[in-house]
Amino acid sequence: MHLKKNTGLGKTKFNLFIFLFLIIPFFAYSEQNQVGSYTNIKILDKISSKNILVKLKNGEAKKYKDLLIKSMKCKNSEFDDNPEITAYIQVSDLTNKDKDDVFVFNGWMFSSSPSITPFDHPVYDIWLVSCY
Template sequence: MKWIAVLVLALAALPAAAQEWVPMRSAQLQALDKVTARVTIIEARVGSAATFGSLTINLRACQGRSPDEVPDAAAWMEITDSRAAAGAPPAFRGWMFANAPGVNMLEHPVYDIRVLECR
């Protein structure tokens, strides 16, 4: 019975070790203008703002996986639209995930932003 408890504890520790995030300095984002079908790759640095059309993308954090793990990226962003009414909330605020873009995404009629990777 004791070996079962040890096995359960060992297996429980595996997912936690496989989910370690590493802070990165910048993010590579894919921006889409839905009207013109123009796709642009944007390099954004943590703590800086990048623009695409009427959007301002403030990258607050970018986390990646270590090289020995399955590649993934997560970026914390606040995206504002200069065409929004004064006092309107940001168009997006939160984490975006490269491997699960549908989990938390920008809902905008003209633009789409997606995280490709953190560097």
């Protein structure tokens, strides 16, 4: 009777080792890179027709003329062929003295489809540019 060596088990353990220690950390690292610390938005003044790029650090509020803008979180999409940038933004109008109306805009913005959740203001228009 001729005995064969069981080499298949060693290969399986080695392949499992490669998967666990090389591939899984790569996916975890790439997912962490999707969430950004800064959000770039453009603000259009409809009266003067001038626009400005505003850099917001997530979690901090920034005042621009009559608006108080705060980006809570931003995220880049996982797909490179059709990039999508999303950000959770809160906007308050400082000229509004009515305390019942807290935010002019409070929700998610999408870079590819700004009309899904539009920012509705008579003087300003805001749209999402990037997240990093």
